[in-house]
Amino acid sequence: MLKIYLTNENGFLQETTEFIKGCWINLVSPTEHEINEVAEKLQIPLDFLKDPLDEEERSRIEKDDGIVLIIVNTPLLSKDENGIPIYDTIPLGMIIAEDSFITICSKDNPIFHVFAQNKVKQFFTYKKTRFSFQILYLISTSFLKYLKQIIKKTDKIENELHQSMKNKELFSLLNMQKSLVYFTTSLKSNNIVMQKMLKSNYLRLFEDDQELLEDVIIENQQAIEMAETHTTILSGMMDAFASVISNNVNFVMKFLTSITIIMALPTMVASFYGMNVSIPFQNYPHSFLIAIIISIILSSVTALIFWKKRFF
Numbered sequence: 001m002l003k004i005y006l007t008n009e010n011g012f013l014q015e016t017t018e019f020i021k022g023c024w025i026n027l028v029s030p031t032e033h034e035i036n037e038v039a040e041k042l043q044i045p046l047d048f049l050k051d052p053l054d055e056e057e058r059s060r061i062e063k064d065d066g067i068v069l070i071i072v073n074t075p076l077l078s079k080d081e082n083g084i085p086i087y088d089t090i091p092l093g094m095i096i097a098e099d100s101f102i103t104i105c106s107k108d109n110p111i112f113h114v115f116a117q118n119k120v121k122q123f124f125t126y127k128k129t130r131f132s133f134q135i136l137y138l139i140s141t142s143f144l145k146y147l148k149q150i151i152k153k154t155d156k157i158e159n160e161l162h163q164s165m166k167n168k169e170l171f172s173l174l175n176m177q178k179s180l181v182y183f184t185t186s187l188k189s190n191n192i193v194m195q196k197m198l199k200s201n202y203l204r205l206f207e208d209d210q211e212l213l214e215d216v217i218i219e220n221q222q223a224i225e226m227a228e229t230h231t232t233i234l235s236g237m238m239d240a241f242a243s244v245i246s247n248n249v250n251f252v253m254k255f256l257t258s259i260t261i262i263m264a265l266p267t268m269v270a271s272f273y274g275m276n277v278s279i280p281f282q283n284y285p286h287s288f289l290i291a292i293i294i295s296i297i298l299s300s301v302t303a304l305i306f307w308k309k310r311f312f
Contacts, residue, residue: 001026001027001028001029001030001034002025002026002027002030002034002037002038003015003025003026003028003116004016004017004018004019004020004023004024004025004026005023005024005026005115005116005125006020006022006023006024006125007022007123007124007125007126011124012118013115013116013118013123013125019041019042019100021099021100021126022099022100022125022126023099023100023101023125024100024101024102024103024115024125024131025038025042025100025101025102025103026102026103026104026112026116027049027102027103027104027105028104028105028107028108028109028112029053029105029106029107029108030049030053030104035049035050038102042097042099042100042102043097044067044095044097044102045064045067048064048067048069048093048095049093049095049102049104051069051071051091051093052071052091052092052093052104052105052106053091053093053104053105053106054091055090055091055106057071057091058071058189059071059072059073059091059186059189059190059192059193060193061193061196061197061202063202066098067095067096067097067098068095068096068202068203069093069094069095070093070094070095070096070132070193070197071091071092071093071094071193072091072092072094072136072139072189072190072193073089073090073091073092073186073187073189073190074089074090074091074092074105074109074111074139074142075087075088075089075139075142075143075146075183075186076088076089076090076107076109077146085149085153086175086179087146087149087150087176087179087182087183088179088182089182089183089186090105090106090107091105091106092104092105092109092111092135092139093105094132094135096128096129096132096203100128101125101128101131101132103135110142111135111138111139111142114138115134115135120134120138129203129204129205129206129209130208130209130212132203133209133212133213133216134212136190136194136213136216136220137212137215137216137219139190140190140216140219140220140223141219143183143186143187143220143223143227144219144222144223144226146179146183147180147183147223147226147227147230150176150179150180150230151230153172153176154173154176154230154234154237157172157173157176158237158241170238170241170245173234173237173238173241174238176234177231177234177235177238180227180230180231180234181231183223183227184224184227184228184231187220187223187224187227188224190220191217191220191221191224194213194216194217194220195217197213198210198213198214198217254311255311257311258303258306258311261302261306262299262302262303262306263299265295265298265299265302266295266296266298266299269291269294269295269298270291270295273287273291
């Protein structure tokens with residue numbers, strides 16, 4: 001999908017069909033024809049347009065004949081076949097050309113909608129450097145938002161684990177841990193790119209742009225620290241709750257064993273009195289009642305002993 005936007009004279013974003021100077025070209029899962037069209041009309045190297053579509057592409061920044069390519073990882077929320085949320089990251093490419101600004105991604109991203117709906121203050125398509133920093137800022141805040149969601153889901157799973165004897169919750173925690181690892185790796189890669197942008201001459205930075213980039217780096221660093229902290233917490237939590245599940249199973253087995261022993265005593269008494277041999281009180285008219293009383297006494301005493309030992 002190819003869409004072209006341009007900030008008009010009144011500062012409002014409008015969609016257009018032509019490659020106008022100062023426009024923003026948004027490519028989402030583009031076709032080969034769309035890639036070739038952009039490359040031909042704007043003289044963009046093909047590898048600059050195709051590299052961000054590789055889901056394994058690393059974060060980086062490079063410059064070729066005055067055209068700057070910035071690839072960063074952005075968070076993505078999707079769902080599996082069972083409807084369970086999956087937190088992952090995908091590359092997002094930004095190309096700063098002489099007359100245009102190009103964004104390219106293999107999947108639709110909510111960040112694009114924020115800009116397309118004109119919800120970002122001081123956003124102009126022709127201010128390309130500032131535009132790239134605004135995208136980076138939204139990416140960092142998106143990481144923070146998804147990290148908070150992961151933390152909330154982890155707390156919910158933790159409450160369920162207190163009474164659980166199944167592995168389902170542990171697998172859910174494992175998915176959360178994997179997401180945190182992906183986030184941490186992507187955030188650190190993005191941080192390296194931002195540091196290069198700040199310290200090298202890839203882009204021409206004005207004072208306001210430099211302040212915005214520094215704010216982005218701070219947000220990104222905060223997300224890194226949050227991801228690392230909760231990765232450590234989650235690792236310890238998984239080990240602890242693996243033991244909790246094991247203890248819960250042991251408690252149930254101990255309870256069932258105690259009940260089995262208590263219920264076995266009346267069976268044993270009944271077996272003795274069912275033998276075809278001479279037994280005490282066999283001619284007594286209330287011998288059945290005696291057997292019942294003996295069974296109740298044995299079971300009660302055993303249950304009392306188990307209760308005092310906290311077997312149930």
